[in-house]
Amino acid sequence: MENKETYIExxxxxxxxxxxxxxxIYITIxxxxxxxxxxxxxxxxxxxxxxxxxxxxTALISMLNGVAGxxxxxxxxxxxxxxxxxxxxxxMADRDPMSVSVExxxxxVKKGDNETxxxx
Numbered sequence: 001m002e003n004k005e006t007y008i009e010x011x012x013x014x015x016x017x018x019x020x021x022x023x024x025i026y027i028t029i030x031x032x033x034x035x036x037x038x039x040x041x042x043x044x045x046x047x048x049x050x051x052x053x054x055x056x057x058t059a060l061i062s063m064l065n066g067v068a069g070x071x072x073x074x075x076x077x078x079x080x081x082x083x084x085x086x087x088x089x090x091x092m093a094d095r096d097p098m099s100v101s102v103e104x105x106x107x108x109v110k111k112g113d114n115e116t117x118x119x120x
Contacts, residue, residue: 023064030057 096112
């Protein structure tokens with residue numbers, strides 16, 4: 001009996017090969033659709049169609065770069081901002097707590113030794 005080692009390709013390798021074979025065809029089809037639309041459609045409708053075609057080309061090229069590993073993944077800036085805010089809030093946790101209470105037409109805000117009342 002012969003022992004054979006089987007190599008299982010990763011999803012990235014399979015997708016890379018498929019996109020490598022067919023990616024250029026997809027891009028060509030999308031560009032041809034844009035050219036065909038420019039011949040058939042009126043000027044007012046062209047902007048919307050070209051915007052959609054441009055967005056789909058951008059998405060496809062981005063996917064190609066992601067699968068090929070051409071672009072390193074960048075951490076999203078909103079996550080960095082959230083991390084900074086959490087760190088700041090953690091630093092503020094030891095400060096005097098603030099409380100708000102409503103009594104009738106008055107709102108009373110207390111923070112440490114300070115108390116502010118606001119009425120209508």
